[in-house]
Structure formats: C-alpha cells, structure tokens
Amino acid sequence: MKKKNPKKQSIQHIAAALQLSPATISRVLNNHPHVHEATRSKVMTMVEQVGYKRNVMASGLRTNKTHTIGLIVPRISMFVHTEIITAIQNGLHAHGYNLIICQSNDSLAIEQDLAQTLYASRVDAVIVACTLFTSDFSHFDVLTDNDIPVLFYDRVPVKPYPACIIKGDDFRGAYLATAHLVELGSRRIAYISGPMSCNIYIDRYAGFEQAMRQHRVDIDPDRIFYHELTVDNARKALHRLFARRPYPDAVLCANDLTALTVLTFAKEKGISIPQELRIVGYSNDPRSSIVTPSITTVEQFPGRIGQVIVSEVLKLLKHGREGLLQEMAPIVTPVELIRRMST
C-alpha cells in the first residue's frame, strides 16, 4: 500500500497510460457530458490509483478562477472577527473555496498593500473589514476594476462604493443600550466612542444621541470621548471623568475591552457597580460574561454575520457583477441587548 515516490502526476501522464488524450481526462475530471461511461470509470480508477490531484495553478491560469477568496481584517484576534472568520472559513470550505486571511493591523498602508497582493493572487473575491482609518477606498479599485467582487463587512465604506456591504445594526445596538441605562435611572451618562472616521462609531453615536434625545436627557460633551479603544486611552478618559464631581452614573462603551477597563478602574477606586456606576459594553466578548459583576453588552451574532457573508459571496461568484448593481443597499444584521449584573 506504500506509494513510493508518486512524483508529479499530470493529466498527460494519465492520458498516456490510458492511450487517451488529455482533453478526455479533463472532461472526466470536470464532469463534462459526451464521455463514454466505460472510459469515465477507467479514468477515475487510474486517477485514484496514482493519486492525481489537479494543479490549480494551471487550471486557474486557463479558467481565470482560483477557487480562493481573500479576506482582509484588522486583527484576527478580535473576538467578533475570530467568530466571523470561523463561520466564513467553514462555510466557504463546504463550497470548495479556500480562504487567504490577511491582517491589516489597522494600518492603512498595509491594507493598501494587501489589496494589491490579493489581486496578484487573482482571488475570486475579496472580503474586507476596513481599518479604523480607511476613509478613502480607491486602493480597492484594482479589484473592482478587474471584476473581482469586493464585499465589506462591519467596518464598511461611508461613501458609496460599488461593493456589497454587510453591517451590524450599530445604531440600534447603541440605542438599546442607552435607552436601557436611561430607563434604569441614569442621567449623567458618559460615552467612550471609537474614532469617528469609522462607520460603526458614527452609527453607534447616532443611536446613543437619538436615545438620549428621545428620553430628554442632556448630553454633556465633557463626558464624550473619541479615540482608539485601547486600555490606555480608556484609562485616560476615566481619569478625566472622575477628576471632579459629579461623577457620571453610567458609562456606555463602544467595545467590551473598554467596558472591562472601566470595571477594573471602578474596583480600584471602590466605586460600586452597578449601584454607583452602570457599565455597558459592545460585542459580547466572552470575557464580559465571566467577570464579576458580569457586563451588560450588545450581542452581534458573529456566527450569523459570517453565514450572511458566505451566502452573499457565493451569490456574487455565481452571478458575476451584474447582481451587484441593484444590490447596493447595505445588508443590516440584527443585534440584541444582553442585560447582566453591571446594570
């Protein structure tokens, strides 16, 4: 049973061994009609026997299809992205596609480079979650101009762009979270947002604002912060917030890392959660549920987002770009507020 040195097997070797032409082998392999049943099985057994595997470079060169999808994401270690990527990877694999995963590290320069690289690889489609700072999207033109469909999710272009767009309902998520705080009685609500160059923070701010206005609660600009959502930045904001009284009675955070940082800070200062300060995060990072007290947050259902992405990508691959033109309206996926001990 040991196949020693199977060596490079090509369609031609099979053809020669069977006294057939390469064309026939190819037809068998691609399930083309007009091939005799006897030859088909003869070929298949030989293919099995020598362990032939199609060379995707050769076939890709000929057909202009790689059966490979490119993915650009800021960081695969961010919880929501990890979950979404897992769903995408499993879904695409089930349909015979490979996935090339790239990380931009939230650097625009790297993102630009990656778009070029993925074009060079002639992937069949590209899925992108942008950098925090991507406001110009022309580096993706090389893809769209060459009929490689592009699909954005989560962090998507704010300006119109000829691509499929899938985003969470960030407006609603922030709206629900804010309304929840107000209904519990909070009035001095602080909001720690990400940079407003990114659609998700624009939308979340809008949801926050609308909830505040509808409930006739004033927004204190001194309690609003816009910056990259790192631990350091969160701590700086907290020092400002608790520099003088009155302290805020709630902090709405645009991600869970920031919410966790607020919780740690509160414990250090002896501020009781939720009695003196309520905390809400965003994304339902697993850490938010195991910490004490557990943190109220907004679930985005990353697995479902991944499935939507897969089905949209497959649609684009099947119908080419004509399907795109009418489908320019962004697809918005639902969110849900998860109430926990921090409120």
Next chain:
Amino acid sequence: MKKKNPKKQSIQHIAAALQLSPATISRVLNNHPHVHEATRSKVMTMVEQVGYKRNVMASGLRTNKTHTIGLIVPRISMFVHTEIITAIQNGLHAHGYNLIICQSNDSLAIEQDLAQTLYASRVDAVIVACTLFTSDFSHFDVLTDNDIPVLFYDRVPVKPYPACIIKGDDFRGAYLATAHLVELGSRRIAYISGPMSCNIYIDRYAGFEQAMRQHRVDIDPDRIFYHELTVDNARKALHRLFARRPYPDAVLCANDLTALTVLTFAKEKGISIPQELRIVGYSNDPRSSIVTPSITTVEQFPGRIGQVIVSEVLKLLKHGREGLLQEMAPIVTPVELIRRMST
C-alpha cells in the same frame, strides 16, 4: 488620475507597448542582471503607469512556487492558536508570503481533506497543528512525497515523521504547576487531562506524574480524568470528584477553559478558592486573569512560538528538504508558571 478600465494587463502588453520582448520585461520584474539601465527604468515606469501586477498563477505554473503557505489548525478561535496564527501571518507577510488558513474542527476527516486541498493548491509549505485524534499521519504523505515541507506545532506526531516539529515544553509546564500545588500543601490533587491520543496531554501527564512522584504524593486514579476538554465534560468530572468526601484540595486542569469551569462550579457549591480548593489552568487564556479570583496558569508565549515557526518555515523554503534530515529533533519552546489568586 482616474484609471478607467485598466483591463487585464500582461507582460506582453507592456512588451508590445515598449517594442520589447516579454523576456526583457520579465527580467526587469525579477531583477535579473544583464538588462540595460535605460530599458529597466522605461519598463518600470510603464509598469507603474498601467498598474501591472504579476499573475501569480502563470508564474507559479512556470516556477512551481506559489509564495503561499498553508496552515491547518483545529480552531482559529482557540486563544493560543489565535495568537500563534497572528504572529505567523505577520511574519510571513513581511517576507512576501500569503497564508491559507484552514480549520479541521478537530475532525480527522476534514484534516485529511485539507491536506489534499493544500496539495492541489501547490502551496510552498504546510504548517499543521493536528486534531486531538490524529494518530496516523499518512494523509500528509501527499505533501512530503511531493517535496512540500510540512511543519507541525503544538499538537505534533508522536511517531517519527519526516517533518519539522515545534512544541511547547508541556512536560515542564505540568511539572511546574504540580510542584507548585504540592509545595503549597495540596495532597489530594485531581488532574483533568485531555485525551491521551494527543502528545500534549501525554507530556503534561508525564510532567504531572513526575512531580507527584518526586514529592512522594500518591496519585489517586479516581481523581484523574481523560476526555475532550469541554465545559460539559469538566462538569461531569467535577460531579464525580465532589460526590463523596474527602474532596480534592486542588485541581490541575490541562486547559484554562476547564479551570474556569472548575472555578464556576466551586462558586456554585460555596467552595472557597484557594482556601479549600486550589485551581491551576494551562495556556494563560486572557479570561484566566480577569476572573475573580484570577487563575494560576502556564504561559506558553504563543507569539514567540509563532516567530520560531516562521523562521523554521523560511529555513525550509530556502534550503529545500535536505536541511530537514538532520534537523529531525523537535524544537521545544519554553513555558512559565504564572501564579495568581487561585493558588
């Protein structure tokens, strides 16, 4: 500045436009010697102007190099793997390589399929962290037989296999953890291990055993469990452990998820940590540090493991397989015990 319809650009179009032969363009693009400086710059400006990007399928077909590395991993969402993958991806990208990431979902059948697929894609090398249940490795033969180097990490073959092997010092990690517990006074130590089909659990058990023996503490077989490290399985084990007295006074867990489950269980039962029960985990999952009490665990330095993997892969790519033969000894990366409140 708008480049409308740049259309498929090939080396031949550039050649035609410049009255040169494709060979010359190729030489310029690959920095070959013996090309006149004037023509070189002429070609480069034209390449820039029309936005030409090499078709890697064509060049790959010719050179048998794809500049793509395959990665097979049980789940990208497992913390250690997420970190390692991030390091690998960044490291390889810096050297001009793409990464195709695949998940086996801990299924041997999928892993076998993926090995085939990656061979079909003619990746330049494959990096693998095996399934929990991979004990036969012949499905990777298709790669090694065709001179595609294979590199295993973390979960590696237990039998000799012609591949580069990189593993954490699981023996030492478990030894340190166990010795730590014994030195604190624990004597009735339970150990929740993963299935013994996998090298990491074999090694960890050996480390546990050696520490127990050296400190002359008896191992009670009723307090040892071998199973997939899920929450459900952990809870079953805990029910058995706490079905009758005397209760264990420490639980050593082969991963942090299990340690977290033990912690939750103890809180439910009103068992005080660490006074009545000490807990140690493995891997330093971020959750283990933010929970109260924080959990003592073993740090594996995933970022460093990723760097080692990258440098070994690059070595293999540079020297081909001859370097492999002498280098068959596994590379072992260090670990460190992190003491926290749970002990």
Next chain:
DNA sequence: TTTATTTACTGAAACGTTTTCGTAAAAATA
C-alpha cells in the same frame, strides 16, 4: 439505402509567465 444527427473522442491553441539558448552589438583584449 442514403442522409442527417448524435456520440466519443483527438489535436492544437491558449492562459501569462520564466528560462534556456542563441545572436547581434558593444567593449575589452591582443
């Protein structure tokens, strides 16, 4: 029976590179 249609296959070109071999022209050497 003859003619039209279908079936089963082959030959050859094409996809876009890289690379070997060959050959002029230029430069160095005699």
Next chain:
DNA sequence: TATTTTTACGAAAACGTTTCAGTAAATAAA
C-alpha cells in the same frame, strides 16, 4: 585591426490545464 569577452536583448519552449474546432464512428431519420 583582428579577436575574444561581455552585455543586452529576442525567439521559443515549457509549465498543466481547458476548450474550440474537427473527425470518425455509431445511431437515427428519411
């Protein structure tokens, strides 16, 4: 000046597949 060496480039083959156009045989229709 004549000869050798070096430099700069072109022609063409090759990588392994797919597919178009074509053909001989088998089958169906007339």
